[in-house]
Amino acid sequence: MPEGHSVHRLARQFADVLVGERLAVSSPQGRFAQGAALLDGHVLTGSVAHGKHLFLGFGHGLVLHVHLGLYGAWDFGGDAGFRGASSIGAPRKIGEREVYGDDAGPDAVYAGPPEPVGAVRVRLAGGHGWADLRGATTCETLTRAEADAVAARLGPDPLRNLPGDREGFIAALAKKRTPLATLLMDQKVIAGVGNVYRAELLFRQRLDPWLPGSVLPAESAGLLWDDTVATMSDGVRDGRIITTPPHYWTRLREAGAGEAGTLREPEDAHFVYRRHGLDCRDCGTAVALTEHAARKLYWCPGCQRS
Template sequence: MPEGHSIHRLARQFQDVFGGQQLDVSSPQGRFAAGAHLLTGHTLVEALAHGKQLFLRFDHGLYLHVHLGLYGAWSFGGDDSFTGASSIGAPRRVGERETGKATSEDGKGYSGPPAPVGAVRVRLVSAHGWADLRGATTCAVITAAEAATVLGRLGPDPLHNKPGDREEFIRRLRRRKTAVAMLLMDQSVLAGVGNIYRAEVLFRQGVDPHLPGNKVAAAVAGRLWDDAVAVMSDGVRSGRIVTTPRALWPAGTEVAPDADAHYVYKRNGLPCRTCGTAVGLAEMAGRKLYWCPGCQSS
């Protein structure tokens, strides 16, 4: 499932390529035909992200609300003025990824979107390009009040990092007896963090993932927030989750190889990069948990 940095990159791309433009909205698959009818012919005013939720606000006050879930992905294309990634999403079989450039190989010869491929739930088309959505968990037209209700259920987003957000996260985390590793994935506590950021931030801060939230010192909770802000902001800039320093990459490497991008995520059984203890793997609430028993003991 895409983590928060990918959704913020999606919002930025939608704002860049569709912001202020009148869009033709359709549902080639047919399942979103009624929703598309409500949006087509209207102008996209603003693209917003909060955690893993994307909101596209149109000029008549309605929103397209999308949560990609495990299988959802957007693909893009257009002429030579239509820039950005060609695909952002989370096809379950390949994991989270972002690929290519949105412009076609012959952008100047662009004559409109191609025929839909597969089950395209929603297609957005402007004068210069298109975007197709497939496989999303949530795809709905909602009102401003309904958007506010969705946002009201979510915790603070490290990528907004507004005044008071840090303190609110600390409060929400420390009022619960649930394991801190579960709380970091609870979107009502912290919006946008998924399995990779959860594992890496806990390791980087030396926190036992099994420690109950109400046993986490306020100062430690604050450091978890600060680190989430830092690594997720890096993810927005690069389009990848890289949590290791350059010193751990092969000599002369400017970009972290996938095998060296993380401290513990998917490194179970391998020696910890810090202490040499074998990285552990367990299941917690149906998700895989990676941690170092040596560096992250209570």
């Protein structure tokens, strides 16, 4: 499932290429025909991400709310002025790369979006570009009040990091005897963290996945929040999840794995995620894997002990 950094990149890309344009909104697949009709012909005025939720606001007060879920993805394209990824979302290939198309030449003539391919739930088309949505779990047209109610049910988003968010996260953990591995995936506790960031952040902070939130000292909870903000912000910048600092890549170069500063993928990007059975990068203990709350949990039994 695309994690919060991907949805924030989506919001930024919409702001760059479609906000301010009057859009033709349609549902080639047909499943979103009524919702699309409510948005068709109106100006896109803003794009906001909160956790894994994307909110596209239109000038007449309605909002397109999208949650990509496991399989959702947006495809983009346009004229020579279009810049950005041509595809953001799931299904994700190993390595968390986004897909970039070839830039149109300076003399290219934009003739509008291509014919829809596959089950396009909704198409947004402006004068210079277009965006197609496929496979999303949620795609709905809401009033502003309804969209605000959706956001209100979510926990603080580390990529927004608003005043009081850090304190709210610390307080939420202190009230729960639930394991940290569960709490980091609870979107009402912290919005945007998924399975990759969950495993990597717990390792980076050397936290036992089964430690109850109420047992974690407030100082440690604050450091966990701070690392989440920093690491996910890197994901927004890079367009992929990389949690290993560069000196780990140099260590791999010294072992004959590549040039200094060059990140092979996916082997070098993570500490524990999808590395079960391999040696921990720090202590040499075999990385463990188990099922936890119907998701795969990766951790190092040597580094992550209470």
